[in-house]
Amino acid sequence: MISNIFLALGLVLVIEGLVYALAPSLVEQLLEALKTTPLQSRRNIGLVAVALGVGLVWLAQSIG
Numbered sequence: 001m002i003s004n005i006f007l008a009l010g011l012v013l014v015i016e017g018l019v020y021a022l023a024p025s026l027v028e029q030l031l032e033a034l035k036t037t038p039l040q041s042r043r044n045i046g047l048v049a050v051a052l053g054v055g056l057v058w059l060a061q062s063i064g
Contacts, residue, residue: 008057
């Protein structure tokens with residue numbers, strides 16, 4: 001169980017690192033866009049991301 005958690009955290013760090021390494025200007029543009037996005041929209045985006053993440057974890061557990 002703990003190895004799966006470390007695996008998941010490692011994969012998140014790899015993906016985040018790739019984004020910053022390959023497209024740092026895009027990250028800045030996205031942060032500027034977030035400043036202009038209403039708070040409720042950001043919350044909804046976060047909730048959708050959490051739901052998708054939970055769904056992917058559930059799918060991975062049911063497949064494997």
